[in-house]
Amino acid sequence: xxxxxxxxxxxxxxxxxxxLALDLPPNTPEKLFATSKNLLETVQPHICAVKFNRHLIxxxxxxxxxxxxxxxxxxxxxxxxxxxxxxxxxxxxxxxxEHYFQAGFDAVIANPFVGWEEGLHPVFETADQMNRGVILxxxxxxxxxxxxxxxxxxxxxxxxSLRQYEVFAEKALAWGADGAVVGATYPEKIRELHxxxxxxxxxxxxxxxxxxGNIEAAVRSGSTYFIVGRAITQAxxxxxxxxxFKRAANMARRNRPxxx
Ligand code: XMP
Numbered sequence: 207x208x209x210x211x212x213x214x215x216x217x218x219x220x221x222x223x224x225x226l227a228l229d230l231p232p233n234t235p236e237k238l239f240a241t242s243k244n245l246l247e248t249v250q251p252h253i254c255a256v257k258f259n260r261h262l263i264x265x266x267x268x269x270x271x272x273x274x275x276x277x278x279x280x281x282x283x284x285x286x287x288x289x290x291x292x293x294x295x296x297x298x299x300x301x302x303x304e305h306y307f308q309a310g311f312d313a314v315i316a317n318p319f320v321g322w323e324e325g326l327h328p329v330f331e332t333a334d335q336m337n338r339g340v341i342l343x344x345x346x347x348x349x350x351x352x353x354x355x356x357x358x359x360x361x362x363x364x365x366x367s368l369r370q371y372e373v374f375a376e377k378a379l380a381w382g383a384d385g386a387v388v389g390a391t392y393p394e395k396i397r398e399l400h401x402x403x404x405x406x407x408x409x410x411x412x413x414x415x416x417x418x419g420n421i422e423a424a425v426r427s428g429s430t431y432f433i434v435g436r437a438i439t440q441a442x443x444x445x446x447x448x449x450x451f452k453r454a455a456n457m458a459r460r461n462r463p464x465x466x
Contacts, residue, residue: 209313209339210384210408212285213431217254219283222452223459226253227289227412227435228275229261238262239271245444246275250282252448257287257433258311268309276310285312291343292316292329300328307332313339313384318374319354322381330381339384344399345371347389347413371395375402385410385431390419393427400428414451416440421451425458 207215217223226249230238242262256279258272266272279286288311292299299316306314314333316326326340333340345355357370371388378386379402386403388396390411400409408430413419415437424432432455434448441447 208337208384209285209333212312213255213339213385213408216283216285217431220252220254221456222252222254223431223455224253224448224452225255225257225287225410225431225433226438226448227257227259227433228439229259229435230439231261232265235265235271238265239274242271242275243278245439246278246282248445249438249448250279250284252445252452253284255285255287255431257289259289263288268305273309280310286310287313287315287339287341289315292326293320295320296324296326296328299326300332303329303332303338304336307336307338311338313341315341315343315387318342318344318377322377326381340381341385341387341410342374342378342381342383344374344378344386345388345392345395347391347411347417347419351389351392371399372402375399375407378403378407383407387412388429389413389417390421390424390429390432391417393420393423396424396427396429405430421454422458425455425462 228242230241262272276286288306292302303314316329330340345351355371358367359370360367386407386409388399388409391413410431411424411429412433414421414432414434421432434451438444438447
């Protein structure tokens, strides 16, 4: 089963489209591991997947602490995503992807700025060989995202002027990406990009809560998966916070107009 279908099945099973960004503030490796393990255990009934970042990979190590957390997530039927934003030459990209997949990650996030040939082609090839997923950045959630993803570019093929993010959405379709990241902080961009990507490439939206994005607006605009980090991991009651996000998203999905 493809990563895209595994995500659909996990969301259906959990009755949740919430992806936990398991990000914690710096601490000793022992404390980080123990807190992550507990957090995952209490929050898991409300989520459909777990996204990791350097917050844990750097202090815990990929084949040490992180691999144990990956096994824990997998035991709960939760796919795992490495938010490594792969962004180098093809040979290096392939090695990065292989390491994350060998450790047990189900998908990696990659940056389409590096292009296909000797860029992301080896990542998609490796993912195909190992039956894993690739999610592409299309419009990031932070304030400066417009400086890169929002630029006007003239495409080589048609000579037409387009926004960089529109070109990236077309690449996500052409390359067969399993998902596209569009920040929840830009619901108008989600709407625009959803009309290009349709349901063929589901939208993953980070930026909810701590960065000011709103989960209901992301649902209404066409996102499929909702990535939440600090608003859960730093909450007084992470399980309750996750449940609240899950319910809000489910309610908004039920009321979503059918044209989205
Ligand atoms: P917070 O605490 O802001 O955490 O809910 C969000 C998590 O997602 C990452 N992030 C992104 N990852 N594209 C990505 O691939 C983005 O546009 C983006 N915005 C935030 C962030 O690093 C953290 O892990």
